[in-house]
Amino acid sequence: MNITMIGTGYVGLTSGTCFAEVGHHVTCVDINPEKIDMLLKGEIPIYEPGLADLVKSNVDAGRLKFTTSTEEGVKFGDVIFIAVPTPPQPDGSVDLSFIERVAREIAECLTPEIGYRVIVDKSTVPVKTGEKVAQTVRRYAPDGVEFGVVSNPEFLREGCAVDDLLHPDRIVIGSNDDKALSLMQKLYEPFVAPVLVTDINSAELIKHAANSFLALKISYINAVANVCEASNADVEKVAEGIGMDKRIGRAFLNAGLGYGGSCFPKDIKAFIAISEALGQPFGLLKEVERINAEQMDRFLNKIREKLWVFRDKKIALWGLAFKQNTDDVRESVAIKLAKRMLEEGASLAATDPEAIGTAKRFGELTGEITFSEDMYGTLDGADALVIATEWPQFANADLTEIAKRMRTPLVFDGRNLLDPEDAKSAGLEYESIGRAAIV
Numbered sequence: 001m002n003i004t005m006i007g008t009g010y011v012g013l014t015s016g017t018c019f020a021e022v023g024h025h026v027t028c029v030d031i032n033p034e035k036i037d038m039l040l041k042g043e044i045p046i047y048e049p050g051l052a053d054l055v056k057s058n059v060d061a062g063r064l065k066f067t068t069s070t071e072e073g074v075k076f077g078d079v080i081f082i083a084v085p086t087p088p089q090p091d092g093s094v095d096l097s098f099i100e101r102v103a104r105e106i107a108e109c110l111t112p113e114i115g116y117r118v119i120v121d122k123s124t125v126p127v128k129t130g131e132k133v134a135q136t137v138r139r140y141a142p143d144g145v146e147f148g149v150v151s152n153p154e155f156l157r158e159g160c161a162v163d164d165l166l167h168p169d170r171i172v173i174g175s176n177d178d179k180a181l182s183l184m185q186k187l188y189e190p191f192v193a194p195v196l197v198t199d200i201n202s203a204e205l206i207k208h209a210a211n212s213f214l215a216l217k218i219s220y221i222n223a224v225a226n227v228c229e230a231s232n233a234d235v236e237k238v239a240e241g242i243g244m245d246k247r248i249g250r251a252f253l254n255a256g257l258g259y260g261g262s263c264f265p266k267d268i269k270a271f272i273a274i275s276e277a278l279g280q281p282f283g284l285l286k287e288v289e290r291i292n293a294e295q296m297d298r299f300l301n302k303i304r305e306k307l308w309v310f311r312d313k314k315i316a317l318w319g320l321a322f323k324q325n326t327d328d329v330r331e332s333v334a335i336k337l338a339k340r341m342l343e344e345g346a347s348l349a350a351t352d353p354e355a356i357g358t359a360k361r362f363g364e365l366t367g368e369i370t371f372s373e374d375m376y377g378t379l380d381g382a383d384a385l386v387i388a389t390e391w392p393q394f395a396n397a398d399l400t401e402i403a404k405r406m407r408t409p410l411v412f413d414g415r416n417l418l419d420p421e422d423a424k425s426a427g428l429e430y431e432s433i434g435r436a437a438i439v
Contacts, residue, residue, distance in 0.1 A: 100132070
């Protein structure tokens, strides 16, 4: 099938490439000419494991191409995906102006001669957005055009996006148009996964509800971790015992600094705003947000208790991305930690396997901070090491080398990556989350 993907961010570029990988022909559209120029040169604007090789192979095979022309994309694709940003507004509700603009541009490019088109919301949007998209297309399209509107939420995880798209655990297709549903089912035939067909409103709710539930699990285990610290219990063992219950599962029960990134914070705020707009306030999610915000404050207090003050202290910061296997620093807890420590007068030596460049461009870090690709080099003369991102390089670090390099061997592990007994044996004073301090 011929597919058009409008928007080449994490969702659009990765989704379009994976559709090409299974044999479809894909045109990716973006209004940013610099980004399209990069892609035409074979350069990838984001770091996502495996993506660069797939883009190159599918471009070479003639199944994947890039353009700035929405008109070209509308003429090409039997199925047109909208994968543009849906940023939060100050009140937590979703800014749908990009969705509206793209829907209007698609409408203006449709003609009766082109034939039937399926317009798909791939971006995470509030419930009833599909109705607004259909209304907008009808308003701006010429008479006689035929189209259907579908909600097809994505469930990709940054750092695992290629695998999530090629081997999904479920595919959700929501529409009230039988012809659109039939074409979408044909589109997904190459993917071996359960397909859930729903009405369009249910499909739109599934993504916000799923992300909010996962965030709830994270805040829940962090609240349990605080109880573990107060009772000298081990949150890792508690989480293991909870996760062995098949009704609960172990995923997302990792105590740490809390959730961040471009999805969870935005989607939870959006779901709260959606629920309130529908007259059904979702107080539980406000508590999830509160626990998440307090988690970083608690961690900073751990560091203050040992260092007394941050001023004139050198802190080695391992991690800038919001999670491993990505260069994304949007809503990164590591960046927020860095800002707080810099504001209190600390000097930072920061490292990250992939996110140094994005942190410099988008992290808004000001103060006495240096960046280095040498993770051990950041430790020289440091008063403390703070681990803020769960990269495997950090989990497998040489603990003896850490102790040898630092001025004072204080380690604050915000992701529970290191083994407390191993840290103690290496001569480190080790603090983690929800586990007894090892001195």
